Amino acid sequence: MSVTNRFSESTLMATLMQLLLWIGLWYISKVHGVAKFTNIECLSGDLNFTTISLCRLYAVKRDVVEMSLRANVIYWPKGRIAMRMQLLKKASGYKPFLYNIYQSDVCEYLEKRNHPFVNIILNSFGNRTNVNKCPIPSEIILEHFRFPVKVLDRIPLPSGDYGLFTTFSSLKKELVQVKVYFTLTEYR
Incomplete structure (x- = not known):
């Protein structure tokens, strides 16, 4: 050779x-998949801060679920409002998976939009919410929000059950926690 x-x-x-x-x-x-919300929990850590009048999922079709949320802010704390957003995956309970983001000031974030993962989540709300910039309105609304399947193009996740836990706090005191659970199923 x-x-x-x-x-x-x-x-x-x-x-x-x-x-x-x-x-x-x-x-x-x-590879395509089905993504849908499976549960939502809204917990108020301080009833003097906010009341949650609506926190619910609506089944629209077999594989389509919409989420709606309404919270009334009774008073604004004197300090900054911080936000922690965690993505968890179910494996013998919900375990940390990929993201655990802490923003020390929500208004500063809304002005600068300086975190890619949080941007993807909040931008997917589009015109379904009234929270886009500060000052934040006293009635926070998110209506008829469907799982943003296009988000999976930017954040490819394997099949499984997930939780997105968002906690708002002020002066190290937890004010509100929103836990959104969803499932992803791949098919070809």
């Missing part, structure tokens, strides 16, 4: 490997 034949065989092998890699990536990109 000559040097030329070996070179052409290795070039052919490299080209074949690249082709197989591209076919594999194309196949993976064609």
